[in-house]
Amino acid sequence: MAILTTQGLTKDFGGLRAVDSVTLDIEQRKLTSVIGPNGAGKTTLFNLITGLIKPDSGRIIFHGEDITHLPIHRIIKKGISRSFQILNLFNELTLFENVWLGVQAQQGHGPEVFSNPDKFTSIKEETHRIIREIGLLGKEESPVKLLSYGDRRILEITISLTAKPSLLLLDEPTSGLVSEDRKRISELMKSLSSQLTLIVVEHDMDVVLSISDHIIVMHQGKILAQGTPDEIRGNEKVQEAYLGGPDSSV
Amino acid sequence: MGANSRWGKWIPAQMWVVFIIFALFPYIPYIGRYTSLGTEVVIWSLFALGFNILLGYTGLPSFGHGAFFGIGAYAAGIFFLRVYKGVWFPLILSILIGGLFAALVGLLVAKKRGIYFALITVAISQVFYFIAFRWDELTGGETGLSGIDRMNIGIPNLVSLQLSKPINYYYFVLVIFILCTLLIWKIVHSPFGKVLQAIRENEVRAKYLGYNTTAYKWGAFTISGFFAGLAGGLYTLLINSAFASVLDWTQSGNVVMMTLLGGGTVNFFGPILGAAIFIVSRDFLSAYWESWMLIYGLIFVFVILFIPSGILGLIGGKKQTILR
Numbered sequence: 001m002a003i004l005t006t007q008g009l010t011k012d013f014g015g016l017r018a019v020d021s022v023t024l025d026i027e028q029r030k031l032t033s034v035i036g037p038n039g040a041g042k043t044t045l046f047n048l049i050t051g052l053i054k055p056d057s058g059r060i061i062f063h064g065e066d067i068t069h070l071p072i073h074r075i076i077k078k079g080i081s082r083s084f085q086i087l088n089l090f091n092e093l094t095l096f097e098n099v100w101l102g103v104q105a106q107q108g109h110g111p112e113v114f115s116n117p118d119k120f121t122s123i124k125e126e127t128h129r130i131i132r133e134i135g136l137l138g139k140e141e142s143p144v145k146l147l148s149y150g151d152r153r154i155l156e157i158t159i160s161l162t163a164k165p166s167l168l169l170l171d172e173p174t175s176g177l178v179s180e181d182r183k184r185i186s187e188l189m190k191s192l193s194s195q196l197t198l199i200v201v202e203h204d205m206d207v208v209l210s211i212s213d214h215i216i217v218m219h220q221g222k223i224l225a226q227g228t229p230d231e232i233r234g235n236e237k238v239q240e241a242y243l244g245g246p247d248s249s250v
Numbered sequence: 251m252g253a254n255s256r257w258g259k260w261i262p263a264q265m266w267v268v269f270i271i272f273a274l275f276p277y278i279p280y281i282g283r284y285t286s287l288g289t290e291v292v293i294w295s296l297f298a299l300g301f302n303i304l305l306g307y308t309g310l311p312s313f314g315h316g317a318f319f320g321i322g323a324y325a326a327g328i329f330f331l332r333v334y335k336g337v338w339f340p341l342i343l344s345i346l347i348g349g350l351f352a353a354l355v356g357l358l359v360a361k362k363r364g365i366y367f368a369l370i371t372v373a374i375s376q377v378f379y380f381i382a383f384r385w386d387e388l389t390g391g392e393t394g395l396s397g398i399d400r401m402n403i404g405i406p407n408l409v410s411l412q413l414s415k416p417i418n419y420y421y422f423v424l425v426i427f428i429l430c431t432l433l434i435w436k437i438v439h440s441p442f443g444k445v446l447q448a449i450r451e452n453e454v455r456a457k458y459l460g461y462n463t464t465a466y467k468w469g470a471f472t473i474s475g476f477f478a479g480l481a482g483g484l485y486t487l488l489i490n491s492a493f494a495s496v497l498d499w500t501q502s503g504n505v506v507m508m509t510l511l512g513g514g515t516v517n518f519f520g521p522i523l524g525a526a527i528f529i530v531s532r533d534f535l536s537a538y539w540e541s542w543m544l545i546y547g548l549i550f551v552f553v554i555l556f557i558p559s560g561i562l563g564l565i566g567g568k569k570q571t572i573l574r
Contacts, residue, residue, distance in 0.1 A: 050458070052454070071457075071462070072457040072458060073457050073460050073461055073462045073463070076457075076458060076459070076460035077460055081458065082458060084455075088452060088454065088455045088458075089452065089455065090447075090448055090451040090452050090455065091451060091452070092451055093447065093448070093451060097444070100444070101444060101445070101448045101456070101459055102459045104441055104444065104445075105445075105459040105460040105461055106459075106460065109441045110441055110442065110445045110461055110466070111441075111442060111465075111469075112440055112441045112442055113437055113440050113442040113443075113469075113473075114436055114437070114440055115440050115441055116436075116439070116440070117439065117440065117441055117444065120441070159455075159459065160458070162459065163458075163459060163460050
């Protein structure tokens with residue numbers, strides 16, 4: 001069953017139609033990849049779904065509810081979260097603080113003006129559990145800007161998970177990573193896909209073809225094709241537009 | 251576990267140092283030249299410390315907070331002259347009215363950022379200035395309000411503290427300052443305070459964690475307005491009068507300068523140091539040269555260019571997070 005549906009989603013930037021009447025269904029507990037050349041409208045689609053920008057027309061339905069006009073923080077509370085293509089962290093704060101802020105938001109303690117954070121053992125324990133899980137224990141006190149790029153990529157995904165989403169959008173989670181770290185992240189995505197619904201924008205076709213249940217190909221703001229990895233591999237239109245012709249080795 | 255000491259102690263060592271210095275202030279030669287100068291330092295320290303919740307912690311450059319200082323000053327004066335001659339009630343009113351106006355203005359600016367935020371706060375504060383300047387009936391217009399005496403406080407027939415004596419008033423203000431400093435320390439180290447820092451670092455990401463950042467920015471604006479209002483009320487009682495000049499835009503600029511100069515963006519205590527330097531050096535320099543602001547301006551430019559994190563940023567040696 002579809003957890004997320006978009007109906008005729010359209011967004012113009014000046015004269016450019018970045019997203020052009022996109023209608024799609026995202027199946028629950030599936031990993032859907034969105035691929036397409038640069039400028040195909042993938043990130044804009046993410047920005048629309050998560051409320052960073054509002055569509056010129058069209059609707060977004062999540063769990064049967066119209067979320068098109070909700071502000072970001074309300075959309076997050078409904079169970080959608082995302083990571084960013086360009087690292088988007090609290091750079092001057094420590095690793096611990098970055099994770100803490102996410103856990104604190106999820107547990108709903110943010111508005112407390114006079115509480116002592118030390119008392120929130122549940123936030124503290126959860127924060128430590130998460131940091132242990134991603135294998136960064138011992139680096140809690142480092143300002144995030146001093147962490148390695150690979151660690152920050154992991155953290156980028158991690159803090160989007162602190163909201164405990166049922167739908168997670170990952171925007172180029174492996175971009176700029178060496179192959180070892182790529183493997184680390186694609187394994188993480190695989191294990192996540194058994195627990196929640198994932199939509200992933202990804203350029204690395206090896207990763208895409210190996211982890212996806214469903215692939216959506218975008219081109220010039222429109223959906224060019226969609227289907228299983230095998231169907232996409234065999235699709236001539238896709239090969240011409242994106243994969244580099246029928247002779248390509250992918 | 252390191253995490254236990256992460257948020258700092260209730261009263262950290264530096265805070266004791268500040269309190270002790272202020273307690274001895276009237277007896278320090280040269281600096282404590284006369285008592286009301288010390289009182290002014292403490293009042294501006296309070297104003298700047300509250301303002302830093304907004305500037306240093308949330309990263310919102312309000313160039314209009316002098317308005318809430320001034321509104322607090324008038325609120326205390328008007329209430330004193332028209333309703334009740336006392337100390338506590340005028341001060342409570344200055345807190346409430348300062349905070350109320352900040353809350354209202356906050357509604358208009360909380361969605362704004364950067365230069366738009368700065369410009370709108372300047373514009374709104376100018377509106378208040380002209381209202382105060384023109385509304386003769388309420389504010390006394392150009393001549394202002396005077397005759398706002400400091401009444402005695404205490405328990406009737408039992409204890410009485412003569413606040414009209416400058417030294418008594420100094421310590422009265424100092425006690426309020428200490429309470430407010432502890433309160434502000436508590437606020438910036440609370441879950442709420444952490445969200446403010448998250449907004450300063452990256453507002454979009456804070457939204458994506460699920461925080462309604464507009465509401466938090468409004469909250470920070472309003473809270474700093476409460477402290478500005480209180481500082482204004484204390485100032486009215488210090489100079490026994492209220493003039494439209496307390497609402498002047500230079501007041502707003504001064505508190506920004508104090509906060510940045512002392513290092514408010516990297517250190518909790520920065521605004522206090524900045525306020526002390528500003529008020530004391532103004533007093534010294536203005537005695538020798540009427541264009542003293544020129545020297546001060548040059549010092550300020552120098553600090554911003556070469557030690558952008560402020561004086562305490564220099565001593566600290568590195569940019570630290572405010573959570574410590």
